[in-house]
Amino acid sequence: METNGPPIHARAALLSALIKSTSSVPHHLEEARKQLDEWESDTSFWRILLDICFNQYLTVPIDQLERPVSTQGEYDARRTAIRTAGIIRFKNGVDKFWRLRVVRRVGVAIPTEEKTVLRSALLRAIDEPERVIALQASVAIARIARHDYPNAWPDLFTNLQQAIVEAHTHLAQLGPETIGEPSDKGAERQRQTLRLMRAVDIVQRTLKELDSMRMLAGKIRMTELADTLLPTLQPMFAQYFDETFPASAISEDSGASLQGWARSPVRSAQVRTSHLFLKALQRLVVSDAGALSQNATGPRGDRADSVNLAQAFFRSTPKLLQTIATFRRAYIQCLTPSEVSEASALIVAGITKHLLAFGKIFLALLNRDKSKAATWDGWPEVVEWYWQQAQKHALQSAEPSATNNDPSALVHTPSRFVIQTLLLLKSSLSAWKDAAPAQFTSPEFAQSAADTLVGKLMRLSKDELADWEADSEQWSVAESQKQEQFELEIRTAAERTLMVLADAIKPKWSVGHLVWRLFEQSTQLSHTNLEDVLTRDAIYAAVGRLRDRLPVISPGHVPEEDEEPEEQFDLSTVIGTRLAQEAAVGAEAGSSWVIIRRRIAWLMWEWSEHVAPQHRPATYTVLVDLIADMPGVTDVAVRLSAARSLGALADAVEFDAEAFTPFLAPALTRLISLATSTDLQEMNSIKVCTDALSMLIERLGPRVAPFLEQLVSLVPPLWNNPDPEFKAKPSILSFVSKLVRAVELLSGGGSEALLQPMHQIVDSLVRSSFSNDCAPHLGQDALALWARSVHSTTAMTTPLFELLELAPVLLQQAEETPEVCRIVEETALLVPKELVQHHGRAIFSAFSTILADPLSPVVLAPLGTLDFILQALQAAGAGVAVWPQLLQETRLLGLLVGSSLQIKESAIITSSFVSALARITIMAPPEQVLSMFASIAPLLDVQPAAAGSDIIAPLLSLWAKTFENMHSPRKRKATAMALAAVVSSCGQAADATEASVQAICTKLPEMAAVWSDCLGEIREHCGEAQSSFIRSMTSTEGLGQGALDTDEDDWLEDTSPGTARLRNLAESDFVISVDLAQYISSAMSSVQQRFPTIVQASLTAMDPLVLEILMTDLK
Template sequence: MDLNVDNLLNILSLANESERNSRQQEAENQLKTWEVVPGYHYYLQSIYLNLELPLQIRWLAIICFKNGVEKYWRSSRTNAISKDEKSKIKSRLFSLLHEKNNQLMIQHAHSIGKIVRFEFPTEWPNLFEEIERSLHNFVFVNQDLSSVNNLLIILNQIIKTLSSVRIGRARHAMQSKSPLIVPLLIKLYVKFFQQWTNNLDLALMEVCYLCLKNLRRIIPEGFEQPETNHDVTEFLKVSVDHLRGLINEHSRYSSDLIERYAKCYSKLYFNLISINPTSFILLPCCETILSYYMNYLQENAERIYQSNEENDFWEIIALKGFLILKKVINYTFKQGSITLKQPKSKQEIEIALKKLASGFFNKGLIEKLCDLIINWYLPIKPNDLENWSLEPEEWCNEEFQSSWEYQIRPCAENFFQDLVKFFKDDLSNYILNKISNNLNDGNILIQDSILCTFQLSADSISDKVNFNQLLNDVFVPLGSKNDKLEQKILKRRICLIINEWVVINCSNESRILIYKFLSTLLVGENKINDQVVKLNAIQCLKTIINDWDFNKKDFGPFLTEFITRFIEILDEMTFTESKLYILNTLAIVIERCNPLINYETLIRLLAIIPKYWEVSNSNDNEVILKTSLIRILKNLIISLNENSPETYSICIPLIKSCCSENSDYQLLSEDGYELWLSMLQFCPNQHKEHVEIIQLFELIKFGLLNSTEVLPLILSIIRSYSLLSPEVFQIHSINEIFKVLSGYLNSMRDDAFNVFISLMDILILKLYNDEVFLTSLVDSGLFNCMLSYVLDESNSIVCINKLLLILSRLAFANNEIFLKMLNYLSNDINSFLKHWTEYYVNNGNPRNKKINLLGLLSLLKITIPIKEQNFISIFPDVIKKTFLFLEEVKETDGKVDAYNSDFIYEDIDDYRYLDPDIKENGEKTRYVELLDQADPVFKVQLDKFLIEVIHSFKSTLANDEFDQLMNMNEEYSIEQLQKIM
């Protein structure tokens, strides 16, 4: 079908049909085909500009046009709109100013904004001149209010788009045009404001608001120094009077529009101070703005406190007031050293700071602010109390997730923290006096508010307060009263205080007192301790247990009781968020208190996994809840240790559910792999029921191919199998795994590379004589890949040395096979040996040096008798290195303390730093046993092996050949050889 206006109109009509049918699908496909055809976007514009067409058709046309502009306007895009078509489109962009449908007009403005982003200033340098001229004519010549309204909508979108540009010329070009457009906008704003306030004309009111909305965007973004522009400063001065007047006359005018005006003024001031704080403070009307918000917060405090509306207007303005004052305080006390979008000179910053210090902040004002916050903004609102009473669990979850930037009480709390931080010398005594003198006030809410100030001051006044004494004398007794229902408010607050202070200043004796206090709050039969109190007590306990100074032995006597309470409370909760919070706390308790939790309690905890796994299948948050359950299960495996087979009936099905190719829980795969690894690591050494565990290995190839983001984890699982059940590498095709690893080797991150090295080390120690293993190593390309890695000088020397350890292992364990593998692959043996001996000096510990020397000597033992020249050439160097090592280490029967650290399986070293009460896991035991049984570092004495190698030369070489070989050595080596021969 040819593209023209009529055909396009017919296709849009078909695509717009209300019932889904085959014709509609064909029409949509046709539109998709036409997207790249020249003229398509111009015709779309023609259709939506035609006011006589049905609105739905025009609406679809403008949506297609807007999306097409985004995809094809940029010249560098494939199938970009031609320059000629762009010119035609641009010539008609301001032809829709008589549009009556506001939503369609907004879409049109969005389209223009996208075009301006690409065209201004290079292809459209006079854009703002055109807009300024049109605005002036529509207002003062044609008096066309409808066109003014639509042009202001377009301008607002243009300013919004250009303001977001951070790279390129567009934003700076807009700033250069701001002095042109802003005076006209101010002039129009003042004109329309005077008119609508006199006759309450709603149409004028809307247009005036659009002027204000444009100014709100362009003044902060369009001027580097707005304080120096006379028009801007005069407008801002007038705006404060207008804001004050409109709020005072709130009930007289149209409520919705008045509120939009007030919010717009507040956004203007907030954006100014956020983008350019120094300029804001240097504004002549700065103090007027700050004073207005101070007065607003005072005069409307009770109204805001009593409000129970969502998005309450009075509260929104108060929020902006707090945020503006917060910005000013931070600027003042950080001495202007904050991130500035507009750089300022040191002199300007000093003037701004002096202005604030002398004209605004003083002790009296700060204490007045604190009194205001304590009396009206920190107390729990009546609406909150009602929600607490009716839906305690839901209310508590909302409190945990509250955002201080959008809710008045959290915002006031955040603001108070800044006050205490920057005025702590003045406010420390103020807060302590409140605690001493006002906690007997009969008003529970004010008591709670005063205690809140202490909670919020933790970071600032900790050096001036004996928290341990206050905890014992004031807070715990206050939170232990059970004489009235309202007491739950203070119980919650004491939990919040402890939550803040315990990580700053809390003795071990106080922590024990806290455990006793919290245990009383979790008692189920106490009606006062409702779900809010319980969840806050759990939050508090979680913080204590996570703290660096947590002492699990002090917590031990309370451990079983708390876990029992957690399980009971878990059943009481109905919201996923609450259950998740308790489960996460349980996971931390199990982790931090290992091995103090008794077997019976661990089994009780194990029983909750299948129960809540099934529950989570029936709600929308199943993945996040399952993640927490898997974490608990993993920690239970670790705590059970040798008893971890108790978990297998739960673990193995979960691993299959999370890690299979066709799993319904792909998002849980990483958690599933972590669970799998823990199960393998903590499997006891004598456990024989390995059939199902071995069968799980079938899933590893899918993980290796598709979960490269957790490659270290996948490799660790394979490593665990190499220790637990090396037979899996004979049952399953190890060749496929090695082939995948050969493709990964050159690009592995260090963490994955280290696990790979330890995996290969274990496999060589266990399977060095296994034909399947050795054949797979060659046929998969992995062996050749390792050699190439060593020869590539662009790779890290540290990583190359680690690979040389693996090759040294194989060379010692099976020197004949190793030599055949080298020759079979036709590698540059001379270069390989050169790298091997040169990099030896970069080995940092005796274990690694000895492994290298054993491999090299083992190869020399079989190559020198057959006259392999490459190996003969390195013979003197290897002998010298061997003697120097023996002097350094001084072996006795092959045993040296230094050999018991810096293992190739690096994670094993970490166990030295664990709590001595924690038993070694099965994997640690298996690895140590493997080293004891098979590691030549322990079993072979290097000097005796050297003697054995030299004797083999003497017995296989002719006397003159042997003498000639010995004479290749340096004098030092010859002397040492004479001593041992």
């Protein structure tokens, strides 16, 4: 078919394209896609497409089918596939074209009148027998309703309610289903059941879509819908529930009754419909305003006698919940695995989901912000009923903690139901706070709950043990992830519930004492019996989770005289004696003891802050041994857990590097061995190793010197491991930063030989971090490593210097600009001349791009860095051989002047511009200052001859005005010197004209005020010692945007090479050493000798008192 074939209104053309869209031939698929994409901009396309989709008796030309069909079943399947492709195209089109969309520079949208037709036609989904087609249509309705309800589609829920009521009424008129009823009656029953199910499904999907809107208007709309729909849908659901799950089906002869009940051809659809009813009601009940009130009745809008609809629904649920739980258990009991057919499995799955839907409602009510559901009458009884079911499951099940997510499984209590129970108990206890009902605060309940949670529900299941044995590394990674998604498994949910239970039960520590008693009794358990090992593991997990809920003895704690004695647990002694001894048990304990070794390593991580110095050697011994690869004793799960715990102990305040020295060699060697082991495939595992190594390197400092080469060689293979989700690479960058710091601490002790290979690695990692799509994930960490490397090095190396070719591009990315500026500053401290010669043009050009927008959020960074580079050049004796020319060629000087004159909004930004210009002015040779500013006149649309009046004079006024807002003494003095430098240039510049000098000298009164203020400050604070006042503030004030940002250094004293260079630069800044009075006097003398008449006239025009004060200050 040609793309310019029949017009879009030709139904046959569209049908032909849809047929091709279901083809298995690639070029047919592409041809159909292009044709359908082209037609989408035609307004009549969507109506014809929808008509084809809902045509259950669509005639498909057999000659256009890719393969011939021989049976009616094959023909029907092809027709359904074509209709399905069409409705999916329609659903996606709703997302694209329901609102205005630009296609090939033309705005395309479905017209309003066409939308009205489509909205009406979509309700044909109520009669659609094909589940997938009906589902896609329901989703399309929901997405349209998100935009159109209630304004453009006000009757949506009215029509759906009408369809529900009509279908339910027809079913009521048909009466109860009987065996052998006429076929036409059975067909009508199926049709009306289908209509009811489809209508309810559309309602619940639309409510779900509307409920996903987080704006206040969306919340208000859902509250209004709850007020409208709940009074109708709730009683209808209750009636339909009773019809679907009749009490007669679970009578004395429940087996035969339930078998007969399940044989109905509409039974699965009925169960599904009842479940959909409940899902719709969940959205409405949670959105209802009654969820925020604990009163059964109360004001509701303008109705003072209104009913709390949410609470009314809740009061009806206990009976329904009991019914469906009993119904499910009875139905499962009458089935045997060999008798389970596809139909019965579908019914079991439907009933199970229906049962779980009640738990979802209760949890949703609790989780709503400011919900009062936990205070409702009957709520404690519901929670208690759930807990009783969970306890029965714990007692009767052979493996209570096993998780089975198959809703059709023939289990008496679904694992998801148990999880809901735990979450419901946990959330209710949290909501009750100190007002929990008596049945949940008694010692009996605490004991029973602790026994159930710890003894039954927190045990590792057989499936988990099998997963551990199959792949211990993958199991270890999954275990850490489970703690973040604890609501997915019984064991992890039980752990969190125990923690909340310990907080809720009074007196304080009650649950902690109960669990600790179990911990003490666990010494009697066998080392070789698997059941005993699993029980011990659960108990250890419990005491670990209750770390902050146990009365523990803190290391170094000395009780006060008036402190009341209470039973306290010495975790440090337990770790250093009992746990260390248990972990040291060898292979004779059996293969299952690996579970306890891993749990002990985990406990040492949980309790790492409580390990006292006297017990640390024993703890180090255990962990270092567990990191080793010992078949039959340790596996990857144990080794990773021990590595993480060792890192945590190193991170503790009590860590003593000297005490750890005997364990240093085996610890580092075994961590390196683990990190490079072929057993590790997950990047999360590598991250654990690099994190532990980073912490040890940071805390041990120069002691790791013998291992540095080995540690450096570890980086390339780790970095080259595939890590598409960037789980480990950030930690590797951090690890290399610690290595750089360690090399720095060895300065003068042989570290120079390591600089080149170390910096080659840094170069490789930084470049790799900014390649492809890595930058958003690794950019900040890579820049931190780069900055750390330049800051720490004693000498610039070729790899580190060549990295600067990345700086210009990175400078123009706002989120990277400040850190890149810091790197440029650090480089300027080392090699300022080479920096400007090789990379100055590109860096200054990047600065120009940023400064072109003076209101850029990162404009301060390049201003500070420019100031810094100029200081470094001056300190290195570089003179003015290069930088003035670069300022001109990159238009940087023109942008500095032009932007500073334009800024009106921010005093901080203005002062930064003025500081940069002041530094340029005082560093330029006096005879070149006027010509330097005159050279930028064309950029500012000023005639060069008028530069004095139109550029320099306004700048002088700006500098004098900005001086008042500067807080930095160094910047204030530099500004005063810059004003004097301009005056001096009038006397020394060969191209100084009377007009320009006249314009400049008219600003002498403003300059005199600045000079007097600055000289007065110096004299007031420090007498004649001018430099001491500036240096007393801080020796590094005003030296860039991050030059002293060394958070990773030791907090007591920063002895890094970069900081030493920075201090030297600060001390050598000539702004500090210059005698300001002499500097100003020299400038005034120079101009007065050359242009005495102009200067004298300007001085005469000044206020005599101001002039007298200035002359006094200058003397």
